[in-house]
Amino acid sequence: MTKAVPMTEIWRGDILESMHSGHAVVCNADGDIVHAWGDPDAIVLPRSSSKMIQALPLVESGAADAAGLSEQHLALACASHNGSAIHNDMVNAWLAAQGFGDEDLICGPQEPRDIGIRDALIRCNDPVCRVHNNCSGKHTGFLTLSKHLGAGGNYTDMDHPVQKAVLAAHEELTHETSTGYGIDGCSAPNHASTLKGMARAMAFYAAAREGNGTRETAAARLRTAMAKHPEYVAGEGRACTNLMRAMGHSVAIKTGAEAYFVAMLPEQKLGVALKIIDGATRASENALAAILVKLGVLDPKHPEAQKYLDAPIRNWDGLQTGVMRAASTLS
Template identity: 60%
Template structure:
C-alpha cells in the first residue's frame, strides 16, 4: 500500500531544510485511469474552491446559462475565487442587475477584497466591503441564475435546495464516486467530499470533454475553455491561477482551493491533475502544482512567472535572501 502522504516541498534557510510539506497528488486520463500518483489516492478530502467548475456544471448543462444569455466571461466568473477588484465587482453587480437582484440576494457573506489595491481604494473612499467583494460572488451569481431557471427558492445554499442537489449529482457523476458527505464552505455552500482519485478523475473528465458529447460533457468543455480565456476573472493580478494560466499560453486550466488544494485540466493531453498539501500551506501547494505542470509539459521551468512559484526566494526584512521554497527530492519525478 502506498504511503498516505509523500514529501513534496521543502523550505530551506541556508543549508538547512527548515520546514517540510507533505501531500498527495494524482494525474488521471480522460477515461478516469490513474496515470501517476503520490500518496494514498483513496484518502478523502474536501476539495474546496478547486471544484468550482464542477459546481457550475448544472448552470450550463441545464440550459440556464443560455436561457439567461450568459457570456463566456460570465461562465469563467462563475468558476472564480477572485480578488474582489473592480473588474470582478463590476461583473457581479451587472450580473445581479440582469437577474433583477442585488447584493442582498447573495448568501456568500461579506468579505474584504483579496487584492491590496482594492482594499486601499475602499479605505480611501471610506466605504465598506459588500458581498460582491466575496471571492465566491461569481459562483453565487451562477447559483442564483440556476435557481431562477428552476423556479426554486432563495435559500440556494441549503443542501436540500435543487441547486445543491444538482451540484451533488454533477459532482458524483464526474468523480465517479458517491460523496461520503460535505462540509460547509467559507461562502456557506456545501463542499462535497471525494477521494484524491475521484478528484483527479473529475479533472480527467473535464480534459476529455467534447463538443459532440452529452449536455454535461459540453458544459465541462465550455467552462474550462472560458476559464483559460479569462484567467483575470478566475483569480486576479498577483494570483497563481491567473499568472500560471497566462504563462501556460492556453495549455492548462488551473484552479486553487483553500487548505492547499489545486486542480488542473490539460485538454491537449487529455489529463487531469489534483493536488492536496497535508497542512494546507499555500506556499507549498503553489510550488507543487507548478512542479507537476512543468513535469507534464504545460509550463516552462525557465519562465520567470513559473520560477516565482516553483522556487520563490525567501527574504528577510532587510531584503536579504535567506532561503527558498523548493520541490522535495523525488517529487514529482
C-alpha cells in the same frame, strides 16, 4: 493507507528548515491513474477547487445561455477572485440583469483581496459588500440557475434544487458516492471525495469537447473560459492567473482553500488533484507547478513558473535567505 509524501522543501542556506507533505493524483480520460504520490484514496474536501463542478449545472441546464452569459461570466462562476473592479463590476451587472442585488447573495461580505479596492472603501467609508466576496461569481451562478429552475428559498440548502444538481454532478464526475460534506467559507456545501475521484473528474473536463453531448459541451465551455480568462478566475498576482498565462491559456487550473489544487490538461486529456496536508498554500502552488512541469505543459524557465519553482526567499532587506523547491519525490 499510504502516507503523505514530501512535496515541498524550504531551505535556509544549506539547512532544510521546513517540509510540506501531501497527496497528488494524475488520471487519464478513462479514469485510470497515470501518476500518484501519497494516497490516491485519501478523502478530502476539495474546497474551491471544485467550483467548475459546482458551475456545471448552470451551463448544462441551459440557464447560462438563457441569461446570455459570456465566457468571462463562466470564468467568474468558477472563480475565487480578488474583488478587483473587473470582478465587482461584472457581478453587480450580472445580478442586476437577473433582477437580484447584493443582499440576495448568501456568501457573506468579505474584505477585497485587491488592496486598491480595499483602501478605496476605507477612504470613502463604504461598507464591504457580498459582491466583494471571492465566491460572489459562484453564488451569482447559483442564483441564475435557481431562477432558471423556478426555485426560490435558500439556494445553499442541501435540499434545494441547485445543491441537488451540484451533488449529482459531483458524484457522477468523480464516480464516487460522496462520504459527506462540509460548509465552505461562503456558506455553500462542499462535497468530499478521494484525490483519485477529483483527478478523474478533472480528466473528464480535460477530455471534454464541444459538440459531444450536453455535458461534455458544458464542461468544455467552462474549462475553456477558465483558461482563456484567468484574470477572472483569480486576479493579478495570483498563482492561478500567473500559471495559466505562462502555459499560453492552454491549461485550466484552480486553487482551493487549505492547499488543494486541480488542473485540466486538454491536449493530454489528463486531470490532476493535489492536497498538501498541512494546508499551506505556498506548498500547493509549488507542488502543482512541479507536476505541470513533469507533465510537459509548463516551461520551468518561464518567469512566472520561477515564482513557484526554486522560488527565492528574501528577507525585509531584499537579501536572499533561502529557497522553496519541490521535493525529489515530484521529479
